[in-house]
Amino acid sequence: MTSQDARTSENGREFGWHKDYVTGSRPDLKVPVRRVHLTNGQDVTLYDTSGPYTDPDIATDVRRGLAPLRENWIIGRGDTEEYAGRPVRPEDDGIKHTSPRGGLRNLDAVFPGRPRQPRRGRGGQAVTQLAYARRGEITEEMEYVALREGVSAETVREEIAAGRAVLPANVNHPEIEPMIIGKKFLVKVNANIGNSAVTSSIEEEVEKMTWATRWGADTVMDLSTGRNIHTTREWVLRNSPVPIGTVPLYQALEKVDGKAEELTWEIYKDTVIEQAEQGVDYMTVHAGVLLRYVPLTARRKTGIVSRGGSIMAAWCLAHHKESFLYENFEELCEILASYDVTYSLGDGLRPGSIADANDEAQFAELRTLGELNTIAKRHNVQTMIEGPGHVPMHKIKENIDLQQEICEEAPFYTLGPLTTDVAPGYDHITSGIGAAMIAWWGTAMLCYVTPKEHLGLPDRDDVKTGVITYKIAAHAADLAKGHPGAQAWDDALSDARFEFRWEDQFNLALDPDTARAFHDETLPAEPAKTAHFCSMCGPKFCSMKISQDIRRAHGDELAVDPEAGMAQKSREFAEAGNRVYLPVAD
Amino acid sequence: MTSQDARTSENGREFGWHKDYVTGSRPDLKVPVRRVHLTNGQDVTLYDTSGPYTDPDIATDVRRGLAPLRENWIIGRGDTEEYAGRPVRPEDDGIKHTSPRGGLRNLDAVFPGRPRQPRRGRGGQAVTQLAYARRGEITEEMEYVALREGVSAETVREEIAAGRAVLPANVNHPEIEPMIIGKKFLVKVNANIGNSAVTSSIEEEVEKMTWATRWGADTVMDLSTGRNIHTTREWVLRNSPVPIGTVPLYQALEKVDGKAEELTWEIYKDTVIEQAEQGVDYMTVHAGVLLRYVPLTARRKTGIVSRGGSIMAAWCLAHHKESFLYENFEELCEILASYDVTYSLGDGLRPGSIADANDEAQFAELRTLGELNTIAKRHNVQTMIEGPGHVPMHKIKENIDLQQEICEEAPFYTLGPLTTDVAPGYDHITSGIGAAMIAWWGTAMLCYVTPKEHLGLPDRDDVKTGVITYKIAAHAADLAKGHPGAQAWDDALSDARFEFRWEDQFNLALDPDTARAFHDETLPAEPAKTAHFCSMCGPKFCSMKISQDIRRAHGDELAVDPEAGMAQKSREFAEAGNRVYLPVAD
DSSP, rough: OSSSEEEEOTTTTEEEEEEEEEOOOOOOOEEEEEEEOTTTTTTTEOOOGGGGGTTTTTTOOTTTTOOOTTHHHHHHHEEEEOOOOOOOOGGGGGGOOOOOTOOOOGGGGOOOOOOOOEEEEEEGGGOHHHHHHHHOOOOOHHHHHHHTTSHHHHHHHHHHTTTSEEOOOTOTTTTTTOEEEEEESSOEEEEEOOOOSOOOOOHHHHHHHHHHHHOOOOOEEEOSSSSOOHHHHHHHHHHHHSOOOEOHHHHHHHHHOGGGGGGOHHHHHHHHHHHHHHHEEEEEEEETOOOGGGGGGGGGGSSSHHHHHHHHHHHHHHHTTTOOHHTTHHHHHHHHHTTEEEEEEEEOOOOSSSGTTTHHHHHHHHHHHHHHHHHHHHHTOOEEEEEOBOOOOOGGHHHHHHHHHHHTOOOOEEEESOOOOSOOOOHHHHHHHHHHHHHHOOOOOOOOOTTTTTTTTOHHHHHHHHHHHHHHHHHHHHTTTTOTHHHHHHHHHHHHHTTTTTHHHHHSSSSHHHHHHHHHHOOGGGGGOSSSSOTTTTTGGGGHHHHHHHHHHHHHHHHHHHTTTTHHHHHHHTTTOOOOOOOOOO | BBSSSOEEOOSOOOOEEEEEEEOOTTOHHHHHEEEEEOSOOOOOEEOSSSSGGOTTSSSSOOOTTOOTTTTHHHHHHHEEEOOOOOOOGGGGGTTTTTTOSOOOOOGSOOOOOOOOOOEEEGGGGGOOOOHHHHTTTOOHHHHHHHHHHTTHHHHHHHHHTHHHHHHOOEEEEEETOOEETTSSOOOOEHHHHHHHHSSOHHHHHHHHHHHHHHTSSSSEOOOSSSSHHHHHHHHHHHHSSOOEEOOHHHHHHOOOOOOOGOOHHHHHHHHHHHHHHHHHOEEEEETOOOOOGGGGGGGOOOOOOOOOOOOOOOOOOOOOOOOHHTTTHHHHHHHHHHHTEEEEOTTOOOOOOOEEEEEEEEHHHHHHHHHHHHHHTTTTTTEEEEEBBBOGGGGHHHHHHHHHHHTTOOOOOEEOOSOOEEEEEEEEHHHHHHHHHHTTTOOOOOEEEOOOTTOOOOOOOHHHHHHHHHHHHHHHHHHHTTTTTTHHHHHHHHHHHTTTHHHHHHHHHHSSSHHHHHHHHHOOOOGGGGGGGGGTTTTOOHHHHHHHHHHTTTTTHSSSSSSSSSSHHHHHHHHOOOTTOOOOOO
């Protein structure tokens, strides 16, 4: 055991947690887990998204990137080929030949890791997990996620084949630890990063990505819109243990100086190939924004709030025809299929306020996304559907129910939803409420919202707060869905709490650092870590201590089998109508 | 207008917010509101719990206390009398005659405000809002809350008379600004304060109370358990604009050195009268913990987690009979009725973990609370019922449905519920999720949970975070319940957001300080306050800016009446089955 945080408790037992692996059918199929060692000798195994960074036996170097874990699996399938690939151009990083500043703002920002050639399906064939699943093949990636989720590999294959789950894994992103997104599996959380024209740097973005996965992000979307987009993405991909998503439209728009109407299918297609060759695992495509839907947003309180949606709406109106995304959707499917890039069909017309929730524009687009989902499946492209947004609690369920019906149960991937508009600065909470509910009802992945939503770019602390808030929503949903094994974590922590095993309570917490720090604020002394009370109530008023005293003092009475003994009396009492002042039964 | 935060925008309009009042049928019936003045000339009026502290025209002094707003109303009813009252004893502050340290730890802590005699119902009669409502009388307090909630006074009277709402207002707490708790009204939030044997001082508690109401706490519970309990409570009551709740059992236990089995009805009754004379508006009473229910907790994961519940369970087992609270409940009703102290019937057996949710112990006690509710009503005592606790999302609704059925729709007052046990340090969020849901389904008041829950005593920042989180949950529920006027707030903020009226967005925010600070972190410059974008996406990618450009550029097309024009085309399209590649309709 390579202990991360091992100490020895009074009883001499080593406790803490460490990174461990569950090995599958082949030695290079090792699924990471977080093993928590309790002071009572028990172990609790938790899902781990943090990648090699939390394994002291693995030396990582962001300038070299992570080891290509899946490379042999991909090559082994023998259905892909390396090729020269598209040359990287200055404009990929937003630099114009005409630019007086020419060259990268920061030359050594170019990723220095091993040179690589892109790979794609031989003869343009679909090399997607969906294609394999439909052919009845269980890939290494499927076995990997089966071990990770504690289900059978056949269940994974079935869910993917039916289109109810996606396993985002571009053949050009061999570094990822495979994960699955579907309602039968653990609810997943996505964290957005990305620099903007206004602020932040490449190094910051890579750091935000590893930081987000450290706290539990299952996927990361790079939404960069400023300069160095291509290079930033390269650094993020080569160092990411989780699937990376993007919105290619953002980079394409940079290539036409932000003039939406100047966008063309050729520029967009070239950008998609550029990103597919780099290894982007899933792409948000706003192909559902139809010309005829735009007027439906005219009377909205907040119009169109999706960046991609507003860009496509502007394009449609400028050219007064359907978008190049919609018109060329079949060709786009063929491209994505040859790299196994997963679609995230964007909800460009999602509501941006409580007033606009569940309106005609939103649901009209959803119906079109259902059509596009069917087409994508025909091309063996894995597909998930994006959802809102701002929705009051009583209108949330209609969103997931309609999406599941219209999109043949394709995974739903929602942003929140935010349940009120009045709390800027706390939208991780306004949306965490809606996220937990919609995930309970079937949403497969939640896109986090940070405290900075609507106000500014999230910093390191905002990213952590957003991820933790959404891990709470996701786990609360796993519990409500009765996901097998979900409650074992709660039970272990509650046992530790009731037995005053403070260190175990900290180590089992979603955020051990914060739990320990908050406890120590009021009771720093080491003895307090084993005290049978905390500073909230103090010794005399600790209900759990009194509960334990009761059990010690009245063991006999309480030991009476509840089914046979006192519980029976209690039932008689209940049957007697719980009349008050009934003579005590003893 | 006495502006709190008035500035002048470019267009010369004054904007910001200020404290204002709506006057009722008599000059001394003035309901406070927060008026937000927008830069577009509109006003938005918000509910205000902050008391005189936010009115620059009123000089407040914590050493003198607030003006006795309700005194003339109470005297005017002519059904109460002043009397000598119970002498305050050293042990009321936890000081034993035998104590070598004798006297108050901190003498000038004794409240220096105006001397007052306690008041009670003449001849011990019930002087409760419930009694008045049942007699068809609309009190000043009822008219006050009617104005505050924007409903008719008759509606308020009906809800109180039916026992579906409570208006906590002890005749000895004339300082409060009346408020109402019931499912037909805005969802309310309670904040707990209180020193413990381990930490904190009188001044801190008074400061926490005013701080909590500043951010929206509708009531405050003083859960002090250390020394100076009596004096701390006096300072809090005399300075509180909101109803104050307590758990008399905590102080009674201090009087017997924390030995639960030594508690007696006499000591408890004396403590209740002591607190009623001071002006406590509602009291948590754990009379539902019956001897026969205790064994039902023996196999629980976390036993009994309510302090009061564990104390009463210990007492019942030690004496092997029903508690003095249960046996003397009718006499307790007579006492509370003569001061108009409202019952908060405590759920001493609430679940303390996901594993224990909705178990037999919890629901057996709830049935007994239903019986006690009926008895309390017979004595004209206003009554609400406390609820859990730790409950996974799929088990929440059963709690409110069962409580409403068993307790004849008496107001439900819940702690959270927490939807998972795994996130100590973030339980304001794990519980905010459950709180929003249970409030949507009918809970009338939510007891906040702070980030320090399970770990330590909340400090000033934790209190603010807890209150804000719960105001979000409460407002999200008001929206989902379709409370008249609730959405106007969201609409005003979303309009400001869409129109880039940043200052209006800040001033309308639940927490203007945080919203402004977060925005300024990345875009501090004053011009940014009127910029048509923020640092999240930058100018080129601001969807709202693009939306507006679209409306400007394509006004004619978009102006087409959606009902008649494009929407019709959109419907035809839908009826045509949304076939992809359908020729563009134009």
